[in-house]
Amino acid sequence: MEQSSIITIKELIKRFPVGKGEFTALNGINLAFNTGEFAGIVGPSGSGKTTLLNIIGSLDTATEGKAVVMGQSTGDLTTKSAAKLRRMHLGFIFQTYNLLPVYTVYENVEFPLLLLKLSDSERRKAVNDALEWVGLTDKIKSRPAQLSGGECQRVAIARAMVKKPEIVLADEPTANLDAANSHNILKMMLKLNEELKTTFIFATHDDKVIKYLKRKITLEDGKVVKDEFITK
Amino acid sequence: MIRFLFKGLLRDRSRSLLPILVVTAGVMLTVFAYCYINGILGDMIEFSAKYTSGHVKIMTRAYAENKDQVPNDLALIEVNDLITNLEKDYPTMEFVQRISFGGLLDSPDENGETKKQGIVAGIAVDLISENTKEIERLNLDGALRKGRFPEKSNEVLISDEFAGKLEVGPGDKVTLITSTMYGGMSIQNFTVAGTIEFGVQFMDRSGMIADISGIQNAMDMNDACGELLGFLNSPNYDDIEAMNVETTFNNKYSDPNDEFSPVMNRLKNDSIMSGYFEYMDGAVGILITVFVLAMSIVLWNTGLIGGLRRYGEIGVRLAIGEEKGHIYRSMIFESIFIGIIGSFLGTLIGLGFSYWLQEVGIDIGDMMKNSKMMMPSVFRAHITTPAYYLGFIPGLFSVVLGTMLSGIGIYKRKTAQLFKELET
Incomplete structure (x- = not known):
C-alpha cells in the first residue's frame, strides 16, 4: 500500500506559537493517498484541514513527523525545491478563484505552462484542451471580471489541471458558489479524476462536496477521527 | 514570459x-x-567673462600675481604684435585689449575751477574702431540713457547716476586725474558723449567707460594694456577648449623666469569664477x-x-x-x-x-x-x-x-x- 502511495504522512505534528505558548493544529497524523484518489479532509473550522493541505502542498512544514509528496519530504525541501514541486506536480484551487484580473481566460490558464517553459504550440494545445474540459472554449478572450462565479472557478480548475498535475489540492472550492454551480464543478472534477487519474484532495465542510467524495477523512482537534472509503 | x-x-x-x-x-x-x-x-x-575675465585672460606674470590691485605699471607691452601672433595661432578666437583704472573725475565750472569731483572706477575698451564688437558684447546699447556712444578717443561714457552727482551731461567736459603706467601723474580732459545705466549699483555709482586709445594716451600706455581678453568662438564657455588654448599659449609664450612675460589664465582658473x-x-x-x-x-x-x-x-x-x-x-x-x-x-x-x-x-x-x-x-x-x-x-x-x-x-x-x- 505504502509503496504505491503518492502522498505519505507519518506521525505529523504541527504546532503554531500563540503568545508565549503553542497551539497544536495537527497532532500525530498518519495518512497515505494513492494515485487517482478523490478524497476530502472534512471537519469543523479550526480542525486543521487547511494546515494539512498546506503541508501536503509544500507551502508549510511539519513541526514533527514528515509528509512525503511524490517521493520528496516537504520538510527537507528548500524554498526553490518546494516551488519546483508545486510547479511540476501540484495544482491549486482556491475558494476565491484567485484569477489574475488583467489577463484573459486563455492567459490565466496558460500561466502555469509559461513557468514550465513549454513551447508555444505545446501551450496552445494544452490550454485549449483544458478549456475544453471545463467547457469554456467560447470565453477564451474574456477577462475574469466578465465571468460568473461558476465560470471563474471553472477557469481556476482549468488552470490547476492544464499541466496535468499528479495532485490537485482544493481548499473549499465551492464555498462561493450556488448549489447548481457547485454540482457542475464537482462533476467536472470527478470526470477529470476518472479520465486523467489525477489525485484530488479537498479541504471542505460543504455537504455538497462531501457527497461526491470517494474517501472522507474527518479531522477533529488536529487528529484523524475517521478515515472512510465510500463505495458509490 | x-x-x-x-x-x-x-x-x-x-x-x-x-x-x-x-x-x-x-x-x-x-x-x-x-x-x-x-x-x-x-x-x-x-x-562676467564679457566684463572682466574673458574666456581666457592674458596678463604679465607680475600683473597676474597682483591682479586684484589692477597694477597697470606691470601691464603687457607690445600688445599689437602679440595680438597679430595670437590671431595666427588661434584664428577662430577674438582678442581684445582692456585697461581697468581708477582715479578722480573732476567736473569744472565755467571758469575751469572744480565744480564737483568723485572717485571713478573705469574700464577702457575698444569703442571706436570700425569692427569692434565691444559695444554689443557689453550690451551698452541697452545701457545708454542719454547722448551717444563715443566717436573719438577723447570721448567717454559715464554712469547716469555719477553724471548727476558731477552735474554733467552729454557734451560737457570732465577731467580724469590718475597715474601713468610709469607712476607719474596724469591729468587728461575728456568729453562726456553719453550716460549709461547698468542697473547694477556697483557699476552705476561711479562707473566710466572710455575708449582704449584715449586711456592708453592718458596713461602713457601706447601699445600696452593691462589685460588681453580672449573669447572662444562659441556662445558659451567651453572649458576643454579654453584649457587647450591656455596650455598651448603658456608653452609657447610664457617664461616662468620672466615676470614680464605673458601668462594666460582660463576662466575656470579665475579666483572668483572657479x-x-x-x-x-x-x-x-x-x-x-x-x-x-x-x-x-x-x-x-x-x-x-x-x-x-x-x-x-x-x-x-x-x-x-x-x-x-x-x-x-x-x-x-x-x-x-x-x-x-x-x-x-x-x-x-x-x-x-x-x-x-x-x-x-x-x-x-x-x-x-x-x-x-x-x-x-x-x-x-x-x-x-x-x-x-x-x-x-x-x-x-x-x-x-x-x-x-x-x-x-x-x-x-x-x-x-x-x-x-x-x-x-
Whole structure:
C-alpha cells in the first residue's frame, strides 16, 4: 500500500506559537493517498484541514513527523525545491478563484505552462484542451471580471489541471458558489479524476462536496477521527 | 514570459501609467531645473567673462600675481604684435585689449575751477574702431540713457547716476586725474558723449567707460594694456577648449623666469569664477541627489501600494510554483521598463520647456536695479549635452530602487500564509 502511495504522512505534528505558548493544529497524523484518489479532509473550522493541505502542498512544514509528496519530504525541501514541486506536480484551487484580473481566460490558464517553459504550440494545445474540459472554449478572450462565479472557478480548475498535475489540492472550492454551480464543478472534477487519474484532495465542510467524495477523512482537534472509503 | 509580463504591464494602468507619470514628472523637473541652473550660472559666467575675465585672460606674470590691485605699471607691452601672433595661432578666437583704472573725475565750472569731483572706477575698451564688437558684447546699447556712444578717443561714457552727482551731461567736459603706467601723474580732459545705466549699483555709482586709445594716451600706455581678453568662438564657455588654448599659449609664450612675460589664465582658473563652477557642479549634484531620494521615496510608496494591490497576484504566482527570485526579478524588469519610458518622456518634456526658456528667457531687470552683483538681467535656460541623458540616471535609479525596496516583502512573505491570505 505504502509503496504505491503518492502522498505519505507519518506521525505529523504541527504546532503554531500563540503568545508565549503553542497551539497544536495537527497532532500525530498518519495518512497515505494513492494515485487517482478523490478524497476530502472534512471537519469543523479550526480542525486543521487547511494546515494539512498546506503541508501536503509544500507551502508549510511539519513541526514533527514528515509528509512525503511524490517521493520528496516537504520538510527537507528548500524554498526553490518546494516551488519546483508545486510547479511540476501540484495544482491549486482556491475558494476565491484567485484569477489574475488583467489577463484573459486563455492567459490565466496558460500561466502555469509559461513557468514550465513549454513551447508555444505545446501551450496552445494544452490550454485549449483544458478549456475544453471545463467547457469554456467560447470565453477564451474574456477577462475574469466578465465571468460568473461558476465560470471563474471553472477557469481556476482549468488552470490547476492544464499541466496535468499528479495532485490537485482544493481548499473549499465551492464555498462561493450556488448549489447548481457547485454540482457542475464537482462533476467536472470527478470526470477529470476518472479520465486523467489525477489525485484530488479537498479541504471542505460543504455537504455538497462531501457527497461526491470517494474517501472522507474527518479531522477533529488536529487528529484523524475517521478515515472512510465510500463505495458509490 | 516577457510577453506575458508586458501584457500585464500595459493592461494594468495603475502598474504602468501611474508610475510612468510619476517618473515623467520627476525627470521633467530634473531636466528643466538642470537646464535652468545651467542657464543662469552659465549666463552669470558669460556675463562676467564679457566684463572682466574673458574666456581666457592674458596678463604679465607680475600683473597676474597682483591682479586684484589692477597694477597697470606691470601691464603687457607690445600688445599689437602679440595680438597679430595670437590671431595666427588661434584664428577662430577674438582678442581684445582692456585697461581697468581708477582715479578722480573732476567736473569744472565755467571758469575751469572744480565744480564737483568723485572717485571713478573705469574700464577702457575698444569703442571706436570700425569692427569692434565691444559695444554689443557689453550690451551698452541697452545701457545708454542719454547722448551717444563715443566717436573719438577723447570721448567717454559715464554712469547716469555719477553724471548727476558731477552735474554733467552729454557734451560737457570732465577731467580724469590718475597715474601713468610709469607712476607719474596724469591729468587728461575728456568729453562726456553719453550716460549709461547698468542697473547694477556697483557699476552705476561711479562707473566710466572710455575708449582704449584715449586711456592708453592718458596713461602713457601706447601699445600696452593691462589685460588681453580672449573669447572662444562659441556662445558659451567651453572649458576643454579654453584649457587647450591656455596650455598651448603658456608653452609657447610664457617664461616662468620672466615676470614680464605673458601668462594666460582660463576662466575656470579665475579666483572668483572657479567658485561659480564649483557651485554649478555642486548644485547639479545636489539636484540629482535630492531628486533620487525624493523620487525613491515616492516610488517606493507607489511600489508598496502596487505591491499591496498585487498581493493576491503574487500569492497565486507563488502557489502555482513561481520562485520568489523570479517574481522579484520580473518586478525589477517591469520597473526598468517604466523607468526608461518615464525618463524618456520626462526628458522630452523637460527639454521642451527648457528650449522655450532658452529662447524666451525671464526678464528680471526690474528686480536687479539695486543689485551689487554683476549679472544678466534676462535669465535663460541653457540646454547642454548632459541634459539629454541626465534625467535617465535618477529616473531609472529611483524607480528600480523603489521597486527593490518594496519588493523585499516578497522574500519576507511566508508561503504558508498563502491559503489564508488568498481566502480573505
